[in-house]
Amino acid sequence: MKTLKSAGPELLMLEKTAEMKTNQWVYQLLRTNLLCGKIAPGIPLTIRGLAEVLGVSPMPVREALHRLACEGAVEAKNNRRVIVPMMTAEKFSELCELRILLEAHAAEKALPFIREQDIANLERIDTLVDQAVEQGDVESASLHNQDFHRSLYSANPYQIVVPLIESLWLQLGPFSRIAISKLEKIYIVDRHAEAIEALKQQNSFGLRRAIEADIRDGIASIKTVEGIHNYFQGVA
Amino acid sequence: MKTLKSAGPELLMLEKTAEMKTNQWVYQLLRTNLLCGKIAPGIPLTIRGLAEVLGVSPMPVREALHRLACEGAVEAKNNRRVIVPMMTAEKFSELCELRILLEAHAAEKALPFIREQDIANLERIDTLVDQAVEQGDVESASLHNQDFHRSLYSANPYQIVVPLIESLWLQLGPFSRIAISKLEKIYIVDRHAEAIEALKQQNSFGLRRAIEADIRDGIASIKTVEGIHNYFQGVA
DNA sequence: ATCTAATATTTGTGATCACAATATTCTATC
DNA sequence: GATAGAATATTGTGATCACAAATATTAGAT
Structure with missing residues (x-):
C-alpha cells in the first residue's frame, strides 16, 4: 500500500511562527x-x-x-x-458553476460597501498579482489572486458567502493554481481592471460580468494545459 | 456570568444508539x-x-x-x-438570498437525474410533512421538510452544493423551524406539489420557481410571527 | 501455488493529564 | 465606595495512553 510516508516527505513546509498555534x-x-x-x-x-x-x-x-x-x-x-478526493469532469464542472454563481453574487453584494480606500487596496493587490505573474512566481500569483477576490467580497460586512467560496477553492484544489500559472498575464490584468473599473462606476452588472469572465478565463486556461486529463480520475 | 450550565440543562436530549459513535x-x-x-x-x-x-x-x-x-x-x-452567533436582519436577509440562489441551482441540476422512483419518494416525504403539520408536530415537520429538499437535490450524484446548503440551514438556526411551525399548511403543500409537478414535466424553469417560492413563503411566514424581533440582536 | 483463517500491526476514538492563556474574584488602596 | 492589582479558577490546547475496529501480514490446508 502506498502511503504518504512511503511516498516520501514531499510536503511543502511552512515555517511555524511563534505566535501561531x-x-x-x-x-x-x-x-x-x-x-x-x-x-x-x-x-x-x-x-x-x-x-x-x-x-x-x-x-x-x-x-x-x-x-x-x-x-x-x-x-x-x-x-x-x-x-484526497478524486476529481471528475462532472465535479469540476459543478465546482466552476458554483464559483461563478456565488462569486458574482458576493461581488454584487459587496459593491455598495466599497469605499475609495478599498479600491486603492484592490489596485495594490492587483499590482502584486501582476508582478508575481511577471516573475513566474506561481505560488504568489495564486495567493494574491485569491486575496483579490476575498478582499473584494469581504467589503460586505455581513459575511456569509466567503467561507462557502473558500470551500469551493479548496475542493478545486490544485486547479486554481494551474489556472493562474498557465494564464496569459494580460487576461488577469484585464478582468481585474474591468472589475475595478466597474467598482468605480458603481456598475453592478459590469462587476458581475467582470468576475464571471475572470473565473471563466481561468477555467478556459486550464483546458489548454497539456496532460490535464491526468489530474482527473485520480491518476497522479 | 450566565453560562449553559447555570442556565440549566435545557438541552433536548437524543438517545445514543449502540452503533452510533x-x-x-x-x-x-x-x-x-x-x-x-x-x-x-x-x-x-x-x-x-x-x-x-x-x-x-x-x-x-x-x-x-x-x-x-x-x-x-x-x-x-x-x-x-x-x-451561538447573534442574528441580525442583514445576516438573515443574506442567508435567505443565498438559500434561494443555491437551492434553485441545486434543484435545476438535480432535475435531469430524477427518476420515477425519486418522484414517488418525494411524494412520500411530502405526505409526511403534510401529516406532521396537520398534527402540529413542528419537530417532525421541520425534519421532513429538510428531508424533502435534501432528497430532491441529492438526486444529482455529483454533489457539491448540498453541504453548502446545509451550512446555511444551520446558520439560520431556529428560523427554519419557526417558518414551518407558523406556515399555513396549504402553502407548503402547494409549493412542494408545484415542484413535484415540474419534475414530472421536466420543467426546469417551473422547478426553480417552485423552490424559490417555497423558500420565500417560509421567510414571509417568519415575519408574521409575534415578537420575532426578539430573536434578532441576541435578545433571547 | 492458491485460497482461507489466524495473527499482528496500524488506525481512529475516547479519556486523562499538564500547561499556558484568559477570565473571574478577592483585596488593598485611595 | 470605586478602582486597580493580585490571586484564584476556568478554559482551550497539546501530549500520552488504552482500546476496539479495521487493515495488512503470515501461516496453514488443500
Whole structure:
C-alpha cells in the first residue's frame, strides 16, 4: 500500500511562527499542500503518519484533518480512511458553476460597501498579482489572486458567502493554481481592471460580468494545459 | 456570568444508539439543539461544561464544537470563547438570498437525474410533512421538510452544493423551524406539489420557481410571527 | 501455488493529564 | 465606595495512553 510516508516527505513546509498555534500551523500547511496538489488524490492520510512527518503530536493533526474534511478538501471514507478526493469532469464542472454563481453574487453584494480606500487596496493587490505573474512566481500569483477576490467580497460586512467560496477553492484544489500559472498575464490584468473599473462606476452588472469572465478565463486556461486529463480520475 | 450550565440543562436530549459513535452523537445532539434554538445566542459554550452535562469526556465535545464552528453554526471568538452567533436582519436577509440562489441551482441540476422512483419518494416525504403539520408536530415537520429538499437535490450524484446548503440551514438556526411551525399548511403543500409537478414535466424553469417560492413563503411566514424581533440582536 | 483463517500491526476514538492563556474574584488602596 | 492589582479558577490546547475496529501480514490446508 502506498502511503504518504512511503511516498516520501514531499510536503511543502511552512515555517511555524511563534505566535501561531500548532493546530493553525498544521491546518495551514495541509491546506496549502492540498491547494498545490502536493498530496495526490487517493493517497491515504493518517493522523499518526502526518504527525510523525510534521514532528508534532497527533492531536493537532487530528483536528486539522477533521476541519479539512468538513470543508470538503479531504474525504473521510466510511472505512475511516481519509483520502484526497478524486476529481471528475462532472465535479469540476459543478465546482466552476458554483464559483461563478456565488462569486458574482458576493461581488454584487459587496459593491455598495466599497469605499475609495478599498479600491486603492484592490489596485495594490492587483499590482502584486501582476508582478508575481511577471516573475513566474506561481505560488504568489495564486495567493494574491485569491486575496483579490476575498478582499473584494469581504467589503460586505455581513459575511456569509466567503467561507462557502473558500470551500469551493479548496475542493478545486490544485486547479486554481494551474489556472493562474498557465494564464496569459494580460487576461488577469484585464478582468481585474474591468472589475475595478466597474467598482468605480458603481456598475453592478459590469462587476458581475467582470468576475464571471475572470473565473471563466481561468477555467478556459486550464483546458489548454497539456496532460490535464491526468489530474482527473485520480491518476497522479 | 450566565453560562449553559447555570442556565440549566435545557438541552433536548437524543438517545445514543449502540452503533452510533460518541462524537456523532454529540454532534447531532448539539446540531439539533442549535436548529431548535434551544441554545440561546450569546451564551458561551464550553467544552468541559457540555461534556459534564452530556456525561462524556471533553474530547468528543471538542470535536463537535470545532465542526460546528467550521459550519458556521457557532462562532469561535478570538477570546477563545465559543458562542451561538447573534442574528441580525442583514445576516438573515443574506442567508435567505443565498438559500434561494443555491437551492434553485441545486434543484435545476438535480432535475435531469430524477427518476420515477425519486418522484414517488418525494411524494412520500411530502405526505409526511403534510401529516406532521396537520398534527402540529413542528419537530417532525421541520425534519421532513429538510428531508424533502435534501432528497430532491441529492438526486444529482455529483454533489457539491448540498453541504453548502446545509451550512446555511444551520446558520439560520431556529428560523427554519419557526417558518414551518407558523406556515399555513396549504402553502407548503402547494409549493412542494408545484415542484413535484415540474419534475414530472421536466420543467426546469417551473422547478426553480417552485423552490424559490417555497423558500420565500417560509421567510414571509417568519415575519408574521409575534415578537420575532426578539430573536434578532441576541435578545433571547 | 492458491485460497482461507489466524495473527499482528496500524488506525481512529475516547479519556486523562499538564500547561499556558484568559477570565473571574478577592483585596488593598485611595 | 470605586478602582486597580493580585490571586484564584476556568478554559482551550497539546501530549500520552488504552482500546476496539479495521487493515495488512503470515501461516496453514488443500
